[in-house]
Amino acid sequence: MGTDGISQEELQLATRNHGMPLELLREPVTPIGLHYLLVHYDIPSVDATSWRLEVGGRVERAMSLDLDELRARPSLEVAATMECAGNGRARIEPRVISQPWLSEAVGTGLWRGVRLADLLDDARPRDDAVEVLFTGLDRGIENEEEQFFERSLPLEEARRSDVLLAYELNGAPLPPQHGFPLRLLVPGWYGMTNVKWLARITLLDEPFDGYQQAGGYRLRRDADDPGRPLTRIFPRALLVPPGIPEFMSRARTVDAGTLRLVGRAWSGHAPIAGVEVSDDGGSTWASAELEPATLGPWAWRGWSYDWAAKPGEHVLCCRARDEAGNEQPLEPQWNLGGYANNAVQRVTVTVRRR
Amino acid sequence: MGTDGISQEELQLATRNHGMPLELLREPVTPIGLHYLLVHYDIPSVDATSWRLEVGGRVERAMSLDLDELRARPSLEVAATMECAGNGRARIEPRVISQPWLSEAVGTGLWRGVRLADLLDDARPRDDAVEVLFTGLDRGIENEEEQFFERSLPLEEARRSDVLLAYELNGAPLPPQHGFPLRLLVPGWYGMTNVKWLARITLLDEPFDGYQQAGGYRLRRDADDPGRPLTRIFPRALLVPPGIPEFMSRARTVDAGTLRLVGRAWSGHAPIAGVEVSDDGGSTWASAELEPATLGPWAWRGWSYDWAAKPGEHVLCCRARDEAGNEQPLEPQWNLGGYANNAVQRVTVTVRRR
Numbered sequence: 001m002g003t004d005g006i007s008q009e010e011l012q013l014a015t016r017n018h019g020m021p022l023e024l025l026r027e028p029v030t031p032i033g034l035h036y037l038l039v040h041y042d043i044p045s046v047d048a049t050s051w052r053l054e055v056g057g058r059v060e061r062a063m064s065l066d067l068d069e070l071r072a073r074p075s076l077e078v079a080a081t082m083e084c085a086g087n088g089r090a091r092i093e094p095r096v097i098s099q100p101w102l103s104e105a106v107g108t109g110l111w112r113g114v115r116l117a118d119l120l121d122d123a124r125p126r127d128d129a130v131e132v133l134f135t136g137l138d139r140g141i142e143n144e145e146e147q148f149f150e151r152s153l154p155l156e157e158a159r160r161s162d163v164l165l166a167y168e169l170n171g172a173p174l175p176p177q178h179g180f181p182l183r184l185l186v187p188g189w190y191g192m193t194n195v196k197w198l199a200r201i202t203l204l205d206e207p208f209d210g211y212q213q214a215g216g217y218r219l220r221r222d223a224d225d226p227g228r229p230l231t232r233i234f235p236r237a238l239l240v241p242p243g244i245p246e247f248m249s250r251a252r253t254v255d256a257g258t259l260r261l262v263g264r265a266w267s268g269h270a271p272i273a274g275v276e277v278s279d280d281g282g283s284t285w286a287s288a289e290l291e292p293a294t295l296g297p298w299a300w301r302g303w304s305y306d307w308a309a310k311p312g313e314h315v316l317c318c319r320a321r322d323e324a325g326n327e328q329p330l331e332p333q334w335n336l337g338g339y340a341n342n343a344v345q346r347v348t349v350t351v352r353r354r
Numbered sequence: 355m356g357t358d359g360i361s362q363e364e365l366q367l368a369t370r371n372h373g374m375p376l377e378l379l380r381e382p383v384t385p386i387g388l389h390y391l392l393v394h395y396d397i398p399s400v401d402a403t404s405w406r407l408e409v410g411g412r413v414e415r416a417m418s419l420d421l422d423e424l425r426a427r428p429s430l431e432v433a434a435t436m437e438c439a440g441n442g443r444a445r446i447e448p449r450v451i452s453q454p455w456l457s458e459a460v461g462t463g464l465w466r467g468v469r470l471a472d473l474l475d476d477a478r479p480r481d482d483a484v485e486v487l488f489t490g491l492d493r494g495i496e497n498e499e500e501q502f503f504e505r506s507l508p509l510e511e512a513r514r515s516d517v518l519l520a521y522e523l524n525g526a527p528l529p530p531q532h533g534f535p536l537r538l539l540v541p542g543w544y545g546m547t548n549v550k551w552l553a554r555i556t557l558l559d560e561p562f563d564g565y566q567q568a569g570g571y572r573l574r575r576d577a578d579d580p581g582r583p584l585t586r587i588f589p590r591a592l593l594v595p596p597g598i599p600e601f602m603s604r605a606r607t608v609d610a611g612t613l614r615l616v617g618r619a620w621s622g623h624a625p626i627a628g629v630e631v632s633d634d635g636g637s638t639w640a641s642a643e644l645e646p647a648t649l650g651p652w653a654w655r656g657w658s659y660d661w662a663a664k665p666g667e668h669v670l671c672c673r674a675r676d677e678a679g680n681e682q683p684l685e686p687q688w689n690l691g692g693y694a695n696n697a698v699q700r701v702t703v704t705v706r707r708r
Contacts, residue, residue: 005359008456011444012604014365015458018372021531023396033387033529034397041599042377043388090365098602102362104369142601175387177375245395247496248452250366 006090010100019104025240025264028108028295028302029079032170035107036191037177038084038099040149041140044197048181053165057133057202060124067181070114070167077112078162078187079295081266085190085217085230088332088341096338103238103345106266108299109178111185113166117159119201125155129203132158134184134195143211151195151217152208153186162187162298165198187298188232188268190340192217220336227336233268235328236342237275237303237320242349252349259309261288263318264300270324275303281315282330282344288318309351316347360444364454373458379594379618382462382649382656383433386524389461390545391531392438392453394503395494398551402535407519411487411556414478421535424468424521431466432516432541433649435620439544439571439584442686442695450692457592457699460620462653463532465539467520471513473555479509483557486512488538488549497565505549505571506562507540516541516652519552541652542586542622544694546571574690581690587622589682590696591629591657591674596703606703613663615642617672618654624678629657635669636684636698642672663705670701 006014017038024034048067055063084105089096091103120132135150157163164185167174174180179196186193192212207213213229220227240262243254265272271293276285291302307316321327332343360368371392378388402421409417438459443450445457474486489504511517518539521528528534533550540547546566561567567583574581594616597608619626625647630639645656661670675681686697 005361006365007359008444009603011360011368011454012456013602014368015373015454015456016375018391019369021370021393021397023399024530026399031530033389033391033531035387037372037387039375040601042595043375045377045380090362100365100369102366102369140599140601141607146598146607176378176385177387241396244500245494247394247494248367249363253495253500 006100010097013099017099019101020107022104022238022241025238026262029110029170030107032175035109036084036105038191039138039177040142041138043177044137046137046180046197051181053182053198054200055119055123058126058129058205059203060126063123070165070182073114075112075114076164077110078164078185079108079110079299080185080187081106081108081298081300082191082194083233085192085339088343089338092332092334092338092341098338109169110171111164111166112168113164113185115161116163116165117161119165120159125203128205129155131155131204131207133202133204133208134198135200136195137197137199143215145211147211149195149212150210151193151212152204190230190233216337218337219339222336230339233266234340234342235265235267235272235320235322235326237263237265237318238345239263239316239318239347241347252347254309254349254351255354256309256311256351257354259307261305261307264302265320266300267320267322267326269326270322271297272301273321273323275318275320277305278317279307279314281346282317311351311353314349314351316349317344319344360454364451367453371453373455374461376458376592376595379592380616383464383524384461386529389463390438390459392545393492393531395492397531398491400491400534400551405535407536407552408554409473409477412480412483412559413557414480417477424519424536427468429466429468430518431464432518432539433462433464433653434539434541435460435462435652435654436545436548437587439546439693442697443692446686446688446692446695452692463523464525465518465520466522467518467539469515470517470519471515473519474513479557482559483509485509485558485561487556487558487562488552489554490549491551491553497569499565501565503549503566504564505547505566506558544584544587570691572691573693576690584693587620588694588696589619589621589626589674589676589680591617591619591672592699593617593670593672593701595701606701608663608703608705609708610663610665610705611708613661615659615661618656619674620654621674621676621680623680624676625651626655627675627677629672629674631659632671633661633668635700636671665705665707668703668705670703671698673698
């Protein structure tokens with residue numbers, strides 16, 4: 001937990017990782033370089049000609065595949081909205097010290113790759129296999145342990161038909177920062193699930209208890225609470241900040257009149273059921289119009305609202321709810337790791353007379 | 355000037371703009387999405403089919419060109435290292451409040467476009483033309499003035515044979531965040547010079563006195579000092595942080611033994627004359643070996659140094675000097691805007707016994 005200001009250590013993370021500039025919410029698919037990015041350790045340099053994916057552990061048939069072999073298999077493209085589990089962390093009080101996101105740690109990509117389920121079928125998990133462990137090539141020290149970044153999935157989740165081993169983003173080979181040559185993609189789950197720079201897939205006969213599973217990425221009340229693991233993305237709506245910004249404060253100025261507010265909303269739990277907009281900081285709400293889900297079930301959903309902008313200062317908010325009954329809270333909910341703060345966005349707008 | 359911590363306003367800029375993760379210094383050309391990015395206002399959405407570049411002002415022949423017409427002209431590719439004039443700002447004390455860069459606001463791109471000089475020849479500047487003004491499409495409020503981002507160059511500088519109107523980066527159309535469809539590229543000058551989302555080029559018969567020229571981007575002692583304009587990049591060397599990082603502190607751990615330290619160095623004033631390395635925080639220095647300047651005169655130069663890493667904690671530093679006699683200082687030099695802090699990088703490394 002921290003003081004009022006962001007420390008130089010946090011700033012080191014904020015200058016190397018990056019969010020999606022919120023005006024890019026106008027695009028259904030986020031261009032390369034504008035999708036949010038979080039890298040735990042360093043971006044590894046991978047030689048695709050010598051790289052191989054190893055599949056082993058509790059399987060009948062261990063496998064080793066190179067990139068050409070993977071690309072020769074049947075492929076599938078999935079549009080998925082990905083969000084960092086730490087999105088909103090820097091707005092939680094008392095502050096939690098880690099990557100200090102405000103609300104921009106999100107993006108939507110067109111991910112192409114092979115179905116993980118098909119590969120698992122070929123490897124034939126043994127009857128005692130319960131989890132699938134994914135090991136990346138990025139190595140560092142965290143919680144005083146030297147480690148490769150690795151996370152697991154329950155076998156049943158790993159066998160979902162839309163879980164990919166992805167080698168393309170937006171029609172091009174994965175960029176280095178998004179996991180070249182191969183990453184996991186689990187649509188609907190928070191970003192840390194989607195292990196980058198994949199080197200090894202290991203079937204386990206007991207749940208994985210490494211740091212990124214048992215220590216990090218859990219909703220914990222305090223250090224004694226083992227907490228609940230973070231899995232699927234909680235709902236959030238974000239607004240394209242209207243009008244023009246002031247450089248330093250990012251405060252917005254618009255002209256009076258009817259203004260179409262637009263944004264996007266997503267949830268990893270269930271389809272978006274509705275988005276509401278407020279122009280008085282969350283006291284009163286009106287329903288926005290949802291666009292069709294043209295990118296499929298795992299991508300954010302566009303929405304719009306015609307706002308009668310009257311001169312003065314207004315605080316615009318938006319909030320989403322999903323069909324599973326999850327709704328964004330008005331205020332952040334504190335937890336030890338500063339995760340999953342999906343409190344509603346607030347955008348201060350000055351409306352001036354034309 | 356600020357307090358010890360970074361404010362939420364500064365963090366808003368740090369989460370939307372981004373630096374180059376320093377491990378990417380290993381690459382001679384920075385991949386898309388990893389090149390540093392600073393956007394003053396919002397990234398504009400430009401429809402390339404209706405976009406035109408207007409050339410006017412003090413010219414005999416005003417012109418209006420679409421993207422196809424520009425692409426049909428002879429083109430040139432220039433490898434250029436670009437750095438933000440604010441790089442290093444967050445390490446200056448007392449702190450200056452703006453985009454809080456540490457040392458990562460840099461990148462090298464392969465920029466392709468048409469020679470500005472050729473276009474100016476066609477437009478035939480009048481005898482009284484002294485400057486060329488470049489107006490971008492990004493609009494916002496700064497210094498309480500509503501403005502498009504615009505900057506000028508002296509006519510002589512604009513006529514340099516390597517100044518481009520660039521429409522490609524690394525062999526692909528400019529990404530939206532780097533100025534699609536067209537930007538100015540002035541190799542060797544700080545980033546703000548290279549106006550993005552170009553809409554208009556205007557020949558002026560007197561020096562431009564808009565905010566980004568007369569207010570911002572000047573080395574000023576205090577608010578009463580008009581200061582000197584920032585133009586060419588001062589020298590800097592950066593080191594690929596060796597070994598592996600700790601997630602939060604980014605502190606490095608390496609094994610004892612001979613370790614090849616590598617990095618890159620650049621200056622916009624003159625070719626790099628030498629790079630030195632220190633492993634004791636800058637008390638003693640040894641010369642690094644410079645690689646050939648294979649990317650041409652405007653790109654950073656690789657260097658290496660074989661370091662005998664002995665167990666314990668060390669502070670690695672590197673510093674560059676150029677053939678014009680500019681050398682990096684050991685400590686930051688304060689100025690009102692927090693610009694051009696090219697004090698030497700310091701990387702704390704723990705060397706452990708193998």
